[in-house]
Amino acid sequence: MSQNFITEATVFEEVKKAIAETLNIDKDSITAESSLIKDLGAESLDFLDINYRLEQAFGIKMARHFILEHIEEMFGEGSAIDANSRITDKAVSLLQFRMGENFPELRAGMDMDEVPALVTVQSLTRGVLDILDSLPEKCSACGNSEWQSENSLRIKCGSCQEYAAFTNGDDLIKAWLTKVQEEKKIF
């Protein structure tokens, strides 16, 4: 269910903080449109560090793998990335569907190593919000639905004080892919 305990503005601030601390840069230099790699100088290992900080802050599990890897796992080797490490047409239409039309750089035949540069502060914020929106109706520990926020970052059960358990990022991507495949039959 979508949750109203943690606002998009809070998540955005927290994402900026995680990036600033990881990359040792000024938080104010980060905008929603900044590409982590192209504009802020992040490398692949930095993503994991940033994710780790966000996981600690919100009590969530970020996706460990890019959507392209999930496509390959679900629909077979070669479905998203061809033998020359290039992105397939089908993967591009799926990515466009997921990320909207805001990524003119995204095109079939681009090298897979260029894809991580498409991750922006905005898309990372969206990823965190998607996970937070997986808040279950009821607390898995006591069955009550008395969620409340703690420091506007964590969601806690007002009845038994357990922290909310969210769906992890990888499972959310897999569920989304399954749903889209059923509707659109891309692969």
Place this chain on the structure above:
Amino acid sequence: MHCNFFKDKIALITGSSRGIGSAIARKFATQGADIIVNFRKSGGKSQEQGELLCKDIRDMGRRAFLIQADIAVKESVKEMFHEIDEKLGRLDFLILNAAKAPFKPLEKLPERELRQLVETNYLGNIFCVQAALPLLEKSAGKIVFISSLGSRFYNPAYPLGTMKAAMESAVRDLAESLSIKKISVNGICGGIVKTDSFKVLRQYWEELDQIPDELFVEPDEIADAVVFLCDPASRGIQGQMIVVDRGLSNRLYRPFLKADKKQELSY
């Protein structure tokens, strides 16, 4: 340690812009050696960190050279050694430290990632040894391979361990075949070190947080052992792996190493 043994000798540490490689480079420099810092990818943070490291080494009064080369690409390795030969004409210590691998269970690696795993972490190291031989023969040099406990024990989502195991075997093989050329080959098998790679491992291995602080190895401790393996004090050691893990692998009761629930054995 022998006085002045390292002075003006030359060490190449692959993948040394950060982490363990960077600590090894600094350690050799403090011993008086000149350093070749190698990194894989131009224009990124590694290059920046490599440049800073070289500056630090020069501030220590030693020479430092930064060379970009992807060890997985044979041509790139050849160019690196050509440059070393041209600029310095000498190499005493080859430290095989560079590594790069996805963090996924082996059975989930697509062919592309499997090939990359072997290319960087096995072939790349052998390419370096082959290309370094002419220089190492002249100096009766030393080769030290940096391995990890993942070569012997299961780590979740750590296919790199299989390549570390292959390389430990290569160390034994090369030690024997290169002894006639007076080149020594050994390795260090490191425990858990808090480098950038640790940040990744931490995401797949939650129990890692339960390992007591005193069992984490400092990069500097690995570096000391590497320098020892290059020092005449270790002349009797050939084709061996020295475990530097603060005793982690020696703890049989390991209360923090619970088996994955899914994979729990039933007796």
